[in-house]
Amino acid sequence: MARGPRRSLVTFEFDPSDEDLPGQVQSEASGLCPDIERLIGRRSSVPWLNLPFAIREGDLARLQEIALELRANSDVLLLLGSPGLEAAACSLIRVLGPVLPEGGPRLEFIGRDWSGTMRLTRLLEWLGDRRISLVGLISENFSPLNSACLSILHEHVERRHGPAETARRVVLAGSGAQTPLARRAQDSGLRVLEHPLFLPEPYAALTPAGLFPAALAGVDPTALLEGARSQARSMEGQEPASLPAVQYALARLLLAEDGRDLEFVGAQGHPWTGLAREAERILAIPLQGNRRTPLPMAWCPEAPPSRRDSWLERGSLKAFGTWINTPTPDGPAIPEDRLGADCPDLEELFLGPLEQSLVRAEAAAWRHAGLPVLQLRMARPDPLSTGALIFFLQCVRGLSSAWHAPEADARVSPSARHQQDKGQPASQTANRAPQSNEA
Structure with missing residues (x-):
């Protein structure tokens, strides 16, 4: 029996309020298809993929x-x-x-x-x-x-x-x-x-x-490595534009090109804030050379923007957010007799739906503060999915680093190719050649 492609343990979702970004990412991924295939295809020799x-x-x-x-x-x-x-x-x-x-x-x-x-x-x-x-x-x-x-x-x-x-x-x-x-x-x-x-x-x-x-x-x-290996195999034989890691990497770069060069990284509470810290550490790429397009600076603050009144009062922030979601179980439940006489109308309170509602409220507060919110979803809150997410983030770093090599002449902003398509001289544009030492 023929088998379909292995399912990714990490999925990526665009901010639903940004209707243009998915199309821009699709266009960029199609144009970069040869470079992406060279980086993450079957014959790739880049260390981070292996x-x-x-x-x-x-x-x-x-x-x-x-x-x-x-x-x-x-x-x-x-x-x-x-x-x-x-x-x-x-x-x-x-x-x-x-x-x-x-x-x-x-x-x-x-x-x-x-x-x-x-x-x-x-x-x-x-x-x-x-x-x-x-x-x-x-x-x-x-x-x-x-x-x-x-x-x-x-x-x-x-x-x-x-x-x-x-x-x-x-x-x-x-x-x-x-x-x-x-x-x-x-x-x-x-x-x-x-x-x-x-x-x-x-x-x-x-x-x-x-x-x-x-x-x-x-x-x-072993489970951590198996999750990473499963995530790596899920990219085999797929169209570059359909890969969540490619979509997320390009979305970050396009948002940075739009002036949003600060990325807040958050997760849905303890202990998953540890993953947000690791995401910040992986995605933080030091500035090299004279970039035409800045890479976003990842930051995992102690408190998210919704808990900082001064940020909300500023209005629109030139930043964006990445929110890491993990499935929350329906239990444990707080039994009715533990709620006390002050809550006569509540039979029992399930912590899973409560936490999910807090997650939705947090993401809504980020958007209210002017931050487009990109979401990464893990399949399960376990070592397998954690290993997959870590490898996913490392791929995003590797792709971003390759597209922003130290040699300035080998880099252009995502929109440069579109300028060439509109009749701009070819000398004013260049390809995003993967020349980083991490590639």
């Missing part, structure tokens, strides 16, 4: 075995990495975990919670006689200060457990950067979880630097 398939099954099984071993033999798991790597790990854990059993080990992120000499001193005092394991999250941004801190903590673990056991308790997890630190660790007998592809930190969530901390928190890394 990221979910790069880790071998044996390496993934080893990652899980080491995570189980450290969890079973530790009271405290210390994790130290650059801010970007710690943020990726924290986002996954915040969304999907921790799901450790009662009395399981405590995870402490050193850079986030214990950075600074005085706080590090207090950490060493607090550790006392607890069983300690240490994980270094390694990337090209692992600073000399991180290295010094890792060395201090390594010595502390060695004094507490002895050299032989320390070799089992100190693990380095890499994001693809073949650093001298990782090579020295291997030479000294420490275990190192490496990734075969070199990619910038925004892609780290699906490398050992993101998957290993998630596994330490009880999250299934």
Whole structure:
């Protein structure tokens, strides 16, 4: 029996109030079809597209075995990495975990919670006689200060457990950067979880630097990778204009071209704000060269625009919003006897519909503040769909970066091709050539 295309676990919806944007995106996608096919087609060799398939099954099984071993033999798991790597790990854990059993080990992120000499001193005092394991999250941004801190903590673990056991308790997890630190660790007998592809930190969530901390928190890394792989396969053999990642990437660029160069990223409440934080981190591309079209700056504020009266009072904002939706179950329900005598007309209150109504109200408030709202919908609130969304966002970043390479002559705004169609000299236009170092 012939099988149809694999269903995408992430869907994209335009703002219903913007009637022109879908047609503009369709036109751009049709014109960019050869470039899109080169980036995400079957023969593509760009690293970010092959990221979910790069880790071998044996390496993934080893990652899980080491995570189980450290969890079973530790009271405290210390994790130290650059801010970007710690943020990726924290986002996954915040969304999907921790799901450790009662009395399981405590995870402490050193850079986030214990950075600074005085706080590090207090950490060493607090550790006392607890069983300690240490994980270094390694990337090209692992600073000399991180290295010094890792060395201090390594010595502390060695004094507490002895050299032989320390070799089992100190693990380095890499994001693809073949650093001298990782090579020295291997030479000294420490275990190192490496990734075969070199990619910038925004892609780290699906490398050992993101998957290993998630596994330490009880999250299934296999499900995360399977979700990413499923999302990658859903793009095979499809028309570029029909792909949600292409539509979202082009919609962001067209809105930025229209002057909306600030993108608010939000989600429908705890713990999914962790996904909004990760989306902000992935989509944030530093300015390079002299762009004719600015890339939107992604920002996940502590409070959405609807909760900031000063923003609403400004009227129309030159910005737009991306809202991440996840299905909300119908339960649990609050029984009638818990509502009290003050609510005689309410039989029971289901939290699912209530939260969905709050989501609709939030999106409506964004639109009232003048923000077109793009919506990303996950199939389910689980590791599979979370992995799919992370890969989806990484594809959007890869496409956006490719269309805005550092060489200014290789880039044009989305509307430049239309100017050429109207008879403008060809020398005034150029193709969006995918020449980014991320491609």
